[in-house]
Amino acid sequence: MLNDEKWFTEIDAQHGSALSLKLIEKLHEEQTLFQRIEIYETEWLGTLMVIDGCTMVSDRDNFLYHEMMTHPALYSHPNPETVWIIGGGDCGSLREVLKHPEVKRAVQIEIDERVTRLAEQYFPELCESNSDPRAELRFIDGIQWVKDAAADSVDVIIVDSTDPVGPAEGLFNEPFYRECFRCLRKDGILIQQSESPLFDMPLIKAMHKAMRQAGFSQTRTLFFPQFIYPSGWWSGTLAGKSDLTYFREADARNKPFATSYYNAEIHKAAFVEPEFFRAAMA
Amino acid sequence: MLNDEKWFTEIDAQHGSALSLKLIEKLHEEQTLFQRIEIYETEWLGTLMVIDGCTMVSDRDNFLYHEMMTHPALYSHPNPETVWIIGGGDCGSLREVLKHPEVKRAVQIEIDERVTRLAEQYFPELCESNSDPRAELRFIDGIQWVKDAAADSVDVIIVDSTDPVGPAEGLFNEPFYRECFRCLRKDGILIQQSESPLFDMPLIKAMHKAMRQAGFSQTRTLFFPQFIYPSGWWSGTLAGKSDLTYFREADARNKPFATSYYNAEIHKAAFVEPEFFRAAMA
Numbered sequence: 411m412l413n414d415e416k417w418f419t420e421i422d423a424q425h426g427s428a429l430s431l432k433l434i435e436k437l438h439e440e441q442t443l444f445q446r447i448e449i450y451e452t453e454w455l456g457t458l459m460v461i462d463g464c465t466m467v468s469d470r471d472n473f474l475y476h477e478m479m480t481h482p483a484l485y486s487h488p489n490p491e492t493v494w495i496i497g498g499g500d501c502g503s504l505r506e507v508l509k510h511p512e513v514k515r516a517v518q519i520e521i522d523e524r525v526t527r528l529a530e531q532y533f534p535e536l537c538e539s540n541s542d543p544r545a546e547l548r549f550i551d552g553i554q555w556v557k558d559a560a561a562d563s564v565d566v567i568i569v570d571s572t573d574p575v576g577p578a579e580g581l582f583n584e585p586f587y588r589e590c591f592r593c594l595r596k597d598g599i600l601i602q603q604s605e606s607p608l609f610d611m612p613l614i615k616a617m618h619k620a621m622r623q624a625g626f627s628q629t630r631t632l633f634f635p636q637f638i639y640p641s642g643w644w645s646g647t648l649a650g651k652s653d654l655t656y657f658r659e660a661d662a663r664n665k666p667f668a669t670s671y672y673n674a675e676i677h678k679a680a681f682v683e684p685e686f687f688r689a690a691m692a
Numbered sequence: 693m694l695n696d697e698k699w700f701t702e703i704d705a706q707h708g709s710a711l712s713l714k715l716i717e718k719l720h721e722e723q724t725l726f727q728r729i730e731i732y733e734t735e736w737l738g739t740l741m742v743i744d745g746c747t748m749v750s751d752r753d754n755f756l757y758h759e760m761m762t763h764p765a766l767y768s769h770p771n772p773e774t775v776w777i778i779g780g781g782d783c784g785s786l787r788e789v790l791k792h793p794e795v796k797r798a799v800q801i802e803i804d805e806r807v808t809r810l811a812e813q814y815f816p817e818l819c820e821s822n823s824d825p826r827a828e829l830r831f832i833d834g835i836q837w838v839k840d841a842a843a844d845s846v847d848v849i850i851v852d853s854t855d856p857v858g859p860a861e862g863l864f865n866e867p868f869y870r871e872c873f874r875c876l877r878k879d880g881i882l883i884q885q886s887e888s889p890l891f892d893m894p895l896i897k898a899m900h901k902a903m904r905q906a907g908f909s910q911t912r913t914l915f916f917p918q919f920i921y922p923s924g925w926w927s928g929t930l931a932g933k934s935d936l937t938y939f940r941e942a943d944a945r946n947k948p949f950a951t952s953y954y955n956a957e958i959h960k961a962a963f964v965e966p967e968f969f970r971a972a973m974a
Contacts, residue, residue: 417710426735427919428699453708468861471890608753608919635892635917635925637709641764642924670964679961684953 418450420465422483422640425609427536429638431455439533442524444577449532455638459500461572467500467533475506475603476536477672478634478680479646480506483566483601485514485662485677486654487505490565490599496581498570499525499606502536504545507568509519516545520521521577523549531630545633553580556589564593569602582617587624587649597652600626604647606640607633611690614647618691621649628654631687632680634671693910698876700732700740701888702747703924707891711747711920715738718724721813723885724806726859730815738922739814741782742806743854749815750780757885758818759954760916762788764796765848765883766946768936772881775796778834778863779806780852784818785799790826791949799826803859815943830952838871846875851884862901869906869931879934879969882908886929888922889915893972896929900973903931910936915970916953 419430439448449459454552456469467475479502481578484490491514493507499520506538507516522528528548530537539545548555552569567590571578580586600621604614620628626649636644648654662674683691693956694967703710715736721730733931740753749757762785766772775789775794781802789798803807808829812819830837834851849872853860863884872882883905886896900911908931918926930936944956965973 416775419712421712423714424736426737428712430701430712432705432708454706455708483916502956539865577854608917624822633917635890635923637923641917641919643919668967670968673967673970675964677965679964682957683949684958685955686952688955 417450418460420460422609423573427640430642431458431465431638432681438528440524442522444522447528449528453615457553457588458529458638459532463584464573467502467536468638469533469535471637472502472536473670474498474634474636475644476502476506477669478632479601479603480505481572481662481672482632482646482680483568483599484510484676485658486656487599488506488597488658493517493563493566493568494519494555495554495568495570495651496555497521497572497578498568500529500533500536501526501540501569502533502665502680505536506540508539508542508544512668514544517548518540518546518551519548519550519555521549521551524555531532553586553589553634556586556593559593561592562595563611565595565598567594567598567600569600571603573605582613584620584624587621587626591625591651592648594651598650599654600649604631604645606643607631607684608641608643611687614645615690617647621647624649626650627652630654631682631683631686633682634680636679700742702742702745702892709922713747713895713920720810721731722806722934724804727854727921728782728866729806729810732812738952740920741810741814742897744858744941746855747839748854749784750920751817754782754784755952756916757926758784758788758919760953760962761785761850761852761883761885761922761949763887763944763954764928764959765850765872765880765881766792766912767940767959768930768932768938769848769881770938772941774846775799775848775850776837778837778849778851778853779803779860780850782811782815782818783822784815785850785852786827787818787821790821790824792861793948794963796826799830800830801830801834801837803831803833815832835868835871838868838875841875842875844877847877847880849876849880849882851882853885855887856964864895865964866902867904869903869908872931873933876933880932881936882931882961883928886927887915889913889927889969890923890925891967896927897972899929902922903929906931909934912936912963913963915966916962
């Protein structure tokens, strides 16, 4: 039943599990220079983008990931004027970032232009801020972008990438974090999606270690639910040049935009570490 | 691939999704007077119990549910001496409750004795407190138990049931909550598992309403991840005779037992409401 054409199934062999989503129809499929992209119309989640067999973004539940990969980092920075999004080709993180009036320039650096072109066609809501004069879309390798960038040129870097295999592999290591550290201004913050707290503690631990070795004085992980990602529970890990417990709480309480998940209390709650996490990081 | 005997698959037709778990072998299957119980050895989750086709409890991730269905409620009560667990036949909630030194008597009222007998055999860790002199195992209908019980006879009632279909249906309505209210002493707290915040907001809203109509002055929902339940995100809803924001925080910080998820900060974080939840409840 679940391996026929009425279901999309993503198997996580390492964790002996699989999530299947009921399909209405396949809308598109192509092999780009970098990866295989599929777009489906699903029964409950609306439109779904799949890259190399992994669910990436759906209409119905992307608000969790996009809000939690952007607002906590931006409200943890005293004045986030310049923001880079490495990856993030669906433009959902860019949209959230541009909701912040402090942001003067947001650059999305996506290696695969086809992801964005397909998002424009199939996820128009996520792309509704692409023509904001503060937005800049670059279609080049994020690793190269960071290498070529000037020191002290950015306030927040959001690494909104696929899993650490394939094109995104080079985004999960100390040399990359070191370049990010160099590019970040005083008080600069890097946030990277860091997989499932239930499945991927070794990766999260290694990420903290590599970020600190790259020069960041503080690292913190935040937690949020994400139905279509393995285990249904996801995380983002922040690296800061200064105090990551800083929080523009009054600004978050008076945010001039609507959210579906994030609010000032969620900001604080998301950073709370479960016992097993504390034990693993100790 | 996923509908062969190497995978257990639970389909959530209403939400067009399905979770599959890779099996090593089926350990047991039986039709009891009430339901069909299957026990599997899985590849990643260890032993898994399935009731009427729905995943109930696994070795690897049950700590999330059992800790969050017990410790927040018990640390929200000033002195939880008597606790009832309605359902909870796997004995995992009973084990957590008995970790609290304040508890003098914990009664587990499970309608289906076979659930407990199979848990004793296949989940011995969850049953390790069954012989505690404070523990009492009753195999009768929880609805009848509550009806027959004396007024003002219990401090905390934990409804650790299956979904609101089949044997558990009568546990999700005002007449049942009214009997709970009658049985609870001053400061008494009822907590009930309340399904997925992503999938089941209508149920959660209806539960709050029914609890208040039954006489409870306060209701609150808490949130936690739960990989093997639909959407990977779960909730418990509390009803209180008095202030549900009361928290024995110092006791929770100095808890005389280990946990894997719960701690004093998680206690507070779990009650934080996402924006969509606030909007739905307003």
